[in-house]
Amino acid sequence: VEWLHFPPREGKWAWGFSSACRARLRLLWQAGYLDRLWPDRFHGPAVYTLDRRGVEALAAYRGFPSDGLIGRGRKELxxxxxxxxxxxxxxxxxxxxxxxxxxxxxxxxxxxxxxxxxxxxxxxxxxxxxxxxxxxxxxxxxxxxxxxxxxxxxxxxxxxxxxxxxxxxxxxxxxxxxxxxxxxxxxxxxxxxxxxxxxxxxxxxxxxxxxxxxxxxxxxxxxxxxxxxxxxxxxxxxxxxxxxxxxxxxxxxxxxxxxxxxx
Incomplete structure (x- = not known):
């Protein structure tokens, strides 16, 4: 998450970081782990949030129930x-x-x-x-x-x-x-x-x-x-x-x- 907000500018991770990051996010979105929102109607940057599958995977990894964390629906955001x-x-x-x-x-x-x-x-x-x-x-x-x-x-x-x-x-x-x-x-x-x-x-x-x-x-x-x-x-x-x-x-x-x- 910190790299999305403050991408590296030096070192081996700096070159091609933005394109690689976007590709990774797109892959997770296509697999159903993330949802993608466009607050500015496609004119600004996309906002990625955890989708149901992503919430369930994270909850399983962290060891807590996912019932109360399933997405509220994009219409409510x-x-x-x-x-x-x-x-x-x-x-x-x-x-x-x-x-x-x-x-x-x-x-x-x-x-x-x-x-x-x-x-x-x-x-x-x-x-x-x-x-x-x-x-x-x-x-x-x-x-x-x-x-x-x-x-x-x-x-x-x-x-x-x-x-x-x-x-x-x-x-x-x-x-x-x-x-x-x-x-x-x-x-x-x-x-x-x-x-x-x-x-x-x-x-x-x-x-x-x-x-x-x-x-x-x-x-x-x-x-x-x-x-x-x-x-x-x-x-x-x-x-x-x-x-x-x-x-x-x-x-x-x-x-x-x-x-x-x-x-």
Whole structure:
């Protein structure tokens, strides 16, 4: 996936990469493992998604049931849904490619949004802003980074194309804070098998979007720092995310911070 977003420009893989990649995708599509969509009515690039056969093969390889993963049908895939999915894939690709250059850390796992959507697949916490409500914790993705000594770092991903309402961003901040108070730490350990020490990464569609997220998240985090403080929030802009920059993020003050936990 990372090569599709960031094709190699040097070395033995660079020559003829694009044509070979397209040929491989076309072969998988013809064999029924992939579906091919044209969001721009054949004027732009094609988007390949897993078809039924591909989902079943991947599920068998990973050892999980495919029932809840069978394609939703191309008629339900709106342009906005596709664009968001491609943005998440770009972030994944950039981080995965960047980690190839860091031998002491590897990507132990990545979980997409669909793995948190089902009943019982996510946690809900009382909303400190409105006790009548509960807040679900359903990220766009979760990176599990593992060091050579076995220590892991959990990184939640939130990608905003500029369509996420401010109230929803604020709700997500409070939701993640639920893992730090009351029964939250125990529920975090039960679900992820680790202490509730984690990072939430926010990706804006551009630098202006990044600053908007930083402002809203910072305000909400400061407001409820006594109920869920200690959560680390980091920020990046999608156009700036490449394998060369994917491990360098900014904190709430705009300071450079490593995704690996090193400044």
């Amino acid at each position: 709106s342009p906005l849904f596709l664009e968001h999915a491609l943005d998440v894939a770009r972030v994944y690709a950039a981080v995965a490619a960047a980690l190839r250059e860091v031998p002491e850390v590897h990507l132990a796992d990545f979980r997409g949004e669909h793995t948190f959507r089902g009943p019982g697949d996510h946690d809900r916490f009382p909303d400190p802003a409105d006790p009548r409500r509960t807040l679900p914790v359903v990220p766009d993705g979760l990176f599990v980074l593992e060091r050579a000594d076995g220590k892991r770092r959990l990184v939640f991903l939130e990608v905003d194309r500029g369509t996420m309402a401010v109230r929803r961003v604020r709700g997500k901040v409070r939701g993640y804070g639920g893992y730090r108070v009351g029964e939250g730490p125990g529920r975090f350990r039960a679900r992820f098998g680790h202490p509730p020490v984690f990072v939430v990464t926010w990706v804006g569609r551009d630098r202006r979007g990044k600053e908007r997220l930083r402002e809203v998240v910072g305000e909400e985090w400061a407001r409820w720092s006594g109920t869920g403080g200690g959560v680390v929030h980091l920020f990046h802009a999608l156009p700036d995310l490449t394998p060369e920059t994917a491990l360098g993020w900014e904190d709430g003050e705009g300071r450079k911070v490593s995704l690996l936990g090193r400044r």
